[in-house]
Amino acid sequence: MxxxxxxxxxxxxxxxxxxxxxxxxxxxxxxxxxxxxxxxxxxxxxxxxxxxxxxxxxxxxxxxxxxxxxxxxxxxxxxxxxxxxxxxxxxxxxxxxxxxxxxxxxxxxxxxxxxxxxxxxxxxxxxxxxxxxxxxxxxxxxxxxxxxxxxxxxxxxxxxxxxxxxxxxxxxxxxxxxxxxxxxxxxxxxxxxxxxxHSGSKTMAATWKSYRDVHDANLRMTRALRDEASGQDERGLIDAFASLSGLAAARAAFFGGEPIKAMGDGLAAFRDNPSPANWYRGLSLYRHYRGHGSGW
CATH class of the missing domain: 3.90.550.10 (Spore Coat Polysaccharide Biosynthesis Protein SpsA; Chain A)
Structure with a gap:
């Protein structure tokens, strides 16, 4: 023990x-x-x-x-x-x-x-x-x-x-x-x-590059989660999160001075998540949880 x-x-x-x-x-x-x-x-x-x-x-x-x-x-x-x-x-x-x-x-x-x-x-x-x-x-x-x-x-x-x-x-x-x-x-x-x-933080640097790195990592996470999802609702939730993560990565790349990468990321977000229902669900959940802790 x-x-x-x-x-x-x-x-x-x-x-x-x-x-x-x-x-x-x-x-x-x-x-x-x-x-x-x-x-x-x-x-x-x-x-x-x-x-x-x-x-x-x-x-x-x-x-x-x-x-x-x-x-x-x-x-x-x-x-x-x-x-x-x-x-x-x-x-x-x-x-x-x-x-x-x-x-x-x-x-x-x-x-x-x-x-x-x-x-x-x-x-x-x-x-x-x-x-x-x-x-x-x-x-x-x-x-x-x-x-x-x-x-x-x-x-x-x-x-x-x-x-x-x-x-x-x-x-x-x-x-x-x-x-x-x-x-x-x-x-x-x-x-x-x-x-x-602070400027050297991997997650809290508050720079467009650090934001992009976090969103890119979230996209890799969603690919792993899709392989393990146990049901349709869980996969839908993961897809909703992936759609917004892709768009957020594109936004961070654009404001970070990488317009070509931003365009590619944005197109990929819509290509990989074409369902309007997933986008609507993702936006609704984003508005609901934005800035809040994830609970206990």
């Missing part, structure tokens, strides 16, 4: 200068709780390794193909009953200790807290997961914030590793898989996680 400690896992590559604050946030908010920090470094060259070797963490020094392979490597060494995933440029907030207590009390598969996004230290968005439970639609069309959740280690083992071949769409892909497998989910009304938006 896994020990009653919280395992904080972190994939990392050239994490300086944000990394020290991320590590210290764990030690600060979990100072009174049993925990471990496992960092999988994929081959940093910016001083990250020098810092981590003296940071009191379990360090994996191993080249990897992506942050998700690093994440899988870190999870494989976890001793804790629950897993928290921290990006090397983000922060755990005080609410994670509340989530950890809630997890131990209820033995839930997933415990969800609230998250926030900050730019230059100023909070620009807060989640509203308390409004309602997760659903396939909310995971696809709302903000997934996978990091503001504690996952039971047994649940992650049942789900298998994060996929490494679909890029940043792996967050949503894994949440959908965990939703199917989770027997008990619960919510704790505490802010547990801060995403930091």
């Amino acid at each position: 896994k020990e009653s400690i919280l395992s904080v896992v972190m994939p990392c590559l050239n994490g300086m200068p944000h990394l020290p604050a991320a590590i210290e946030s764990v030690k600060s908010v979990l100072s009174g709780d049993s925990h471990e920090i496992i960092v999988a470094d994929g081959g940093s060259t910016d001083g990250t390794l020098d810092y981590l070797r003296n940071a009191g963490v379990t360090l994996i020094e191993k080249p990897d193909r992506s942050l998700y392979e690093g994440l899988n490597n870190a999870i494989s060494l976890a001793h804790g009953q629950y897993i928290a995933w921290l990006n090397s440029d983000d922060l755990l907030l005080g609410g994670v200790a509340d989530l950890w207590r809630k997890a131990r009390e209820g033995q839930a598969d997933i415990v969800t807290g609230e998250a926030e996004i900050a730019s230059d230290g100023k909070v620009v968005w807060r989640s509203d997961h308390h409004v309602g439970p997760m659903s396939p639609a909310s995971i696809l069309f709302a903000v997934p914030t996978v990091n503001s959740r504690l996952m039971h280690t047994g649940l992650l083992q049942a789900a298998g590793p994060f996929p490494c071949d679909i890029g940043l769409g792996a967050d949503r892909y894994m949440l959908l898989k965990l939703l199917r497998l989770a027997g008990r989910r619960t919510f704790q009304p505490s802010t547990a996680y801060r995403y930091n938006s």
